[in-house]
Amino acid sequence: MTAPNRLPDRLLPLQAAILEQINAHHIDVPMLPEVAGKVVRLTQDVDSDASELATLIQSDQTLAAHVMRIANSALYSPNSSLVSLQQASARLGMKLISEIALAASINSSLFNTPGYEEHIQYEIRCSLMTGLWAKEIARVSRRNVEAAFITGLLHAIGRPIAVQTALKVAAESNTTLDTAEVLALEDKFQRQIGVQVVEQWEMPRLVVDVVRFFDCYNDAGAARNQTMIAIAAEAFTHHFMSEQGDNNCISREELVSQVVLAELNLYRDEVLELLEKQDLVKSAMEAMTA
Amino acid sequence: MSNNNQYDMLIVGSGPAGQKAALHAAQSGSRVALIEKTRELGGSCVHRGTIPSKTLRENALRVKNMRMNAELANFELPEDVELATLINRLNDVLLAHDTYMRRQLERSSVELIHGRARFISSTEIEVITVAGEKFSLTGECIVIACGSHPHHPDNIAIDHEHLFDSDSVLSMMYLPKSLIVLGGGVIASEYASIFQALGVEVTMIDKYPLPLGFLDSDLTETFVNGFKHMGGTWLGETVVTRAYWNGFDAVIAETEDGRQIKGEKLLCAAGRIANVKELGIENANLKLNDRGLISVDENLQTNILGIYAAGDVIGPPSLASASMEQGRRAACNALDMPPGIMHNIIPTGIYSIPELSSVGLSETQAREQYGRVLVGVARFDEIARGQISGIQNGMLKIVCDPAGKKVLGVMIVGEGATELIHIGQMALLSDARVDLFVESIFNFPTLAEAYRAAALDIVHQRKKL
Numbered sequence: 008m009t010a011p012n013r014l015p016d017r018l019l020p021l022q023a024a025i026l027e028q029i030n031a032h033h034i035d036v037p038m039l040p041e042v043a044g045k046v047v048r049l050t051q052d053v054d055s056d057a058s059e060l061a062t063l064i065q066s067d068q069t070l071a072a073h074v075m076r077i078a079n080s081a082l083y084s085p086n087s088s089l090v091s092l093q094q095a096s097a098r099l100g101m102k103l104i105s106e107i108a109l110a111a112s113i114n115s116s117l118f119n120t121p122g123y124e125e126h127i128q129y130e131i132r133c134s135l136m137t138g139l140w141a142k143e144i145a146r147v148s149r150r151n152v153e154a155a156f157i158t159g160l161l162h163a164i165g166r167p168i169a170v171q172t173a174l175k176v177a178a179e180s181n182t183t184l185d186t187a188e189v190l191a192l193e194d195k196f197q198r199q200i201g202v203q204v205v206e207q208w209e210m211p212r213l214v215v216d217v218v219r220f221f222d223c224y225n226d227a228g229a230a231r232n233q234t235m236i237a238i239a240a241e242a243f244t245h246h247f248m249s250e251q252g253d254n255n256c257i258s259r260e261e262l263v264s265q266v267v268l269a270e271l272n273l274y275r276d277e278v279l280e281l282l283e284k285q286d287l288v289k290s291a292m293e294a295m296t297a
Numbered sequence: 298m299s300n301n302n303q304y305d306m307l308i309v310g311s312g313p314a315g316q317k318a319a320l321h322a323a324q325s326g327s328r329v330a331l332i333e334k335t336r337e338l339g340g341s342c343v344h345r346g347t348i349p350s351k352t353l354r355e356n357a358l359r360v361k362n363m364r365m366n367a368e369l370a371n372f373e374l375p376e377d378v379e380l381a382t383l384i385n386r387l388n389d390v391l392l393a394h395d396t397y398m399r400r401q402l403e404r405s406s407v408e409l410i411h412g413r414a415r416f417i418s419s420t421e422i423e424v425i426t427v428a429g430e431k432f433s434l435t436g437e438c439i440v441i442a443c444g445s446h447p448h449h450p451d452n453i454a455i456d457h458e459h460l461f462d463s464d465s466v467l468s469m470m471y472l473p474k475s476l477i478v479l480g481g482g483v484i485a486s487e488y489a490s491i492f493q494a495l496g497v498e499v500t501m502i503d504k505y506p507l508p509l510g511f512l513d514s515d516l517t518e519t520f521v522n523g524f525k526h527m528g529g530t531w532l533g534e535t536v537v538t539r540a541y542w543n544g545f546d547a548v549i550a551e552t553e554d555g556r557q558i559k560g561e562k563l564l565c566a567a568g569r570i571a572n573v574k575e576l577g578i579e580n581a582n583l584k585l586n587d588r589g590l591i592s593v594d595e596n597l598q599t600n601i602l603g604i605y606a607a608g609d610v611i612g613p614p615s616l617a618s619a620s621m622e623q624g625r626r627a628a629c630n631a632l633d634m635p636p637g638i639m640h641n642i643i644p645t646g647i648y649s650i651p652e653l654s655s656v657g658l659s660e661t662q663a664r665e666q667y668g669r670v671l672v673g674v675a676r677f678d679e680i681a682r683g684q685i686s687g688i689q690n691g692m693l694k695i696v697c698d699p700a701g702k703k704v705l706g707v708m709i710v711g712e713g714a715t716e717l718i719h720i721g722q723m724a725l726l727s728d729a730r731v732d733l734f735v736e737s738i739f740n741f742p743t744l745a746e747a748y749r750a751a752a753l754d755i756v757h758q759r760k761k762l
Contacts, residue, residue, distance in 0.1 A: 146457050
C-alpha cells in the first residue's frame with residue numbers, strides 16, 4: 008500500500024484532532040485477538056511448555072510490550088527496569104509472566120481497524136522480522152543483541168495505533184478517509200505515537216531513543232549505533248518482505264549498498280554473510296507466528 | 298588519500314602498537330599510511346577492552362565503597378540497573394580519546410585510511426573500503442599491528458546475547474542477576490571481580506587450581522579470598538565441557554564431573570587470537586606459528602625482510618603499554634633508527650578488584666633462577682593507610698637475590714597496586730639495593746610505606762644469614 012505525498016487541506020481538522028489525542032495521552036494500545044486467544048489457551052493447558060509461551064509472547068510486538076509494561080509496573084518490579092522477556096521471566100518467574108500475559112490479553116482492547124486488518128498484520132510481521140534481523144546485525148556488530156530485538160520489534164509500534172487513531176477520530180468527526188489518506192496519516196503520526204507509547208511504557212532510554220531518532224540517527228547520541236541497527240534491520244525486512252512495485256521495496260544490490268550498513272562498519276562480504284541468515288530468520292518468523 | 302600510493306611505511310591497525318609506530322615513523326620524516334578497518338581509532342584496547350572495562354571498574358569501585366560505608370549513606374544499587382548507566386562516561390571518554398589521537402596523527406602527517414587491508418605481496422597491500430572500493434598501496438616496510446580478538450571454543454555457544462565474549466560483554470543491556478565467567482586469565486579475573494563488586498552473583502570457573510597462574514600463589518589466593526569475600530564463587534580445577542543457552546531462562550555450563558551450573562549470562566574469556574583472518578599473510582609468504590600468532594625476532598621483524606609486527610598479534614605480554622613500546626621499536630628498527638635500550642622490565646597490571654600488579658621476577662621465577670631467595674612481605678592491613686582505607690585484602694612482596702640485597706621483583710595485590718608498582722619498577726631499573734626502601738622516607742600514612750615494611754622484613758632475614 009502506498010501513501011500520498013501530501014494530505015488534502017480538508018483533513019487539517021482531523022490532523023489537529025489526532026494531535027490533540029496524542030498530546031492528551033489518549034492513545035489506546037490494543038492487542039491482537041488471535042495471539043491473546045492463544046495465550047489464554049496456553050496458560051490454561053497444564054502440559055504447555057513455558058518456553059512456548061515466551062515464544063508466543065515474543066511473536067507479538069503489542070503483547071510483548073504490554074507484558075513488559077505490566078512486568079515493569081510498580082506492583083511487580085519496584086525500582087527496576089526490565090528490558091526483555093527473558094529478564095522478566097528470570098526475575099519474576101514464568102508463572103507470573105503467564106499471569107501477566109493473561110491479564111494483559113483479557114484487559115486490553117483489540118485493534119479496531121476495520122478494512123485494515125491485513126495491513127496491520129503485515130506491519131506486525133514486518134516489525135517481528137525487523138526485530139529478528141536486528142538481532143543478527145547486532146550479533147555481527149558485537150552490539151547489544153537483546154536490546155536490538157526489542158528496539159527492532161518496537162521501532163514502528165506507532166503504526167497500527169496511528170491507523171486505529173486515524174479511523175477513530177475520522178469516525179468521531181464524520182470524515183470519510185480513503186486508504187491512501189489513512190496510510191498518509193499513519194506515516195505522519197506513527198513516530199510521535201510510537202515515542203509516546205514507549206515512553207508511557209517506561210521502556211529503557213535506549214528503546215525510547217531508537218524510536219525517537221529512527222529518522223535521524225545522527226542525533227541519537229549514545230543510542231546511535233542501536234538506532235542504526237534497527238534502521239538496517241528494517242532495510243533487510245523491506246528487501247525480504249516488500250513486493251516488487253512497493254515504495255519500500257529494496258533490491259539486493261540496494262540493500263548491500265545501504266549507507267547505514269557502511270556506517271555500522273559492515274563490509275560488503277559481512278553483509279552478504281548476513282544475507283545468508285535468511286533461512287534462520289525465516290524459521291524464527293515461522294516459529295513465532297505459527 | 299593522496300594519489301601517490303607509495304609510502305615509506307604502511308601500518309595495519311590503529312591500536313596502541315600501530316599508533317605509536319605511525320607517530321614515530323612520521324615524526325622522523327617518513328611518509329606513513331595507517332590503515333584501520335573500523336571507523337574509530339584505537340583498536341579493541343580503546344573501544345572494546347581496556348578503556349571500557351576500566352570505566353565500568355571505576356563505578357564498580359564506587360558501588361563497593363558505598364556499600365562498605367553503609368552507615369555514611371544508605372546506598373542500594375537499583376535492581377536491573379542498565380549497564381549504560383554504569384559506563385555513563387564511556388562515550389565522552391572515547392570521543393575525547395578519538396579526537397586526541399586523530400589530531401595527533403594528523404598533526405604528524407600520518408595518512409589515515411579507513412578500510413580493510415590485505416597483502417598482495419610482501420611490499421603491497423590492497424585496501425577494500427567499507428563501500429567496496431579497492432586500491433593498493435606499497436610500502437618500503439610494513440608493520441602489522443592488527444591486534445587480536447577473543448577465541449571462541451567450539452563447545453561454548455557464544456551468541457553475544459546470553460553467552461558473551463570479552464568484546465561483547467559490555468553490550469549487555471542490564472546488570473544480570475548472575476554471571477558465569479569461564480577462564481582464569483587477566484580478562485576473566487577483571488570482569489568476574491568487577492561484576493561481583495556490582496552485586497552480580499559471579500561464578501568463576503577454570504581448569505587450574507587458581508586464576509592468574511603466572512603470578513605467585515600467595516597473591517592469587519589473596520585475590521580469590523577478596524573475590525569470595527565479596528560473595529563470588531571460584532570453581533578451580535573444573536573443566537567445562539559445554540555451555541549453552543537453554544532456550545528459555547538460563548545459561549547452562551556443564552562440567553566434566555557432571556555438574557550443571559546455571560546463570561543468567563555467561564562470559565567466555567578463553568584467550569585471544571591474532572586478527573589476521575582477512576589479512577592474506579600467505580601472500581607475503583608469512584604464516585602463523587603454532588599458537589596462532591605472528592613470530593618476530595628481537596627487532597620485531599618477521600621472517601620476511603621489511604615486514605614487522607607488534608602488539609597482540611605477536612602474543613604475550615599483550616599489554617597496551619608493552620604494545621606501544623613494541624610499535625615504537627618496530628618503527629625504529631624498520632627505519633634504521635636507534636631504538637634505545639629495550640627494557641624488559643615492563644610492569645603487569647591487572648585491573649581486577651582488588652588490583653594486582655607485578656614487575657620483574659616473581660618469587661617462583663626467582664627461585665628457579667637463583668635457588669634460595671629472600672622474600673619480604675607487607676600486608677596492607679598492617680599499614681596505617683590500609684587500616685584507614687579499610688583495605689583488608691592487600692599485600693606487597695619484594696623478592697631479593699640470595700644475599701638479600703638486589704631487588705629482583707615486586708608483586709602487589711590490593712587497591713592502588715597498578716600505581717604503586719612503579720616505585721618498584723624504578724628501583725629495578727636503577728638496579729637499587731633493597732636498603733633504598735628502608736633508608737627512604739615515605740609520606741605518612743601511605744600504602745607506599747609497604748615497600749619500607751617489606752624491605753625491613755628482608756633486612757631482618759639478611760641478618761640471620
